[in-house]
Amino acid sequence: MTVQMDTEAGNKAIKDNSLPTIMKSALEGLKPEAVYFGAADGLRTGFFVFDLKDPSDIPSVAEPFFQGLGAKVSFTPVMSFEDVQAGLQRA
Numbered sequence: 001m002t003v004q005m006d007t008e009a010g011n012k013a014i015k016d017n018s019l020p021t022i023m024k025s026a027l028e029g030l031k032p033e034a035v036y037f038g039a040a041d042g043l044r045t046g047f048f049v050f051d052l053k054d055p056s057d058i059p060s061v062a063e064p065f066f067q068g069l070g071a072k073v074s075f076t077p078v079m080s081f082e083d084v085q086a087g088l089q090r091a
Contacts, residue, residue, distance in 0.1 A: 001050070001061065004043040006070030013069055022068040030061060043072075052077075 005013075013019035023046075027035065032050040039045060052061070058075065065071040079087070 001048040001052075002040070002074045002076070003046040003048065003065045003069070004040065004072040005045070005065075006072075007043065009068075009070035010044050018068065022064055026061075026064045 010019070013022060030048060030050045032048050034047075034049040036047045037045065038047075052058070052075070062073040065073050
């Protein structure tokens with residue numbers, strides 16, 4: 001999942017110290033394998049690698065970033081090598 005924060009909302013969250021709270025809350029629910037932060041397209045961006053067990057979890061995963069940071073959230077499904085092998089055997 002990629003989370004690109006609105007600059008104004010991100011600035012506000014940094015100044016009022018709500019950014020760590022938003023991130024901590026989101027990370028506790030996701031239990032990500034990895035999280036990286038940087039800049040992409042000129043925006044503060046977080047890259048989250050986690051197991052989305054059910055597509056119906058998308059609203060609960062994305063909503064804290066929408067509401068707290070005015071973020072643009074995108075999901076990119078990926079597979080492990082074992083997942084690819086299993087999928088190819090079914091193909």
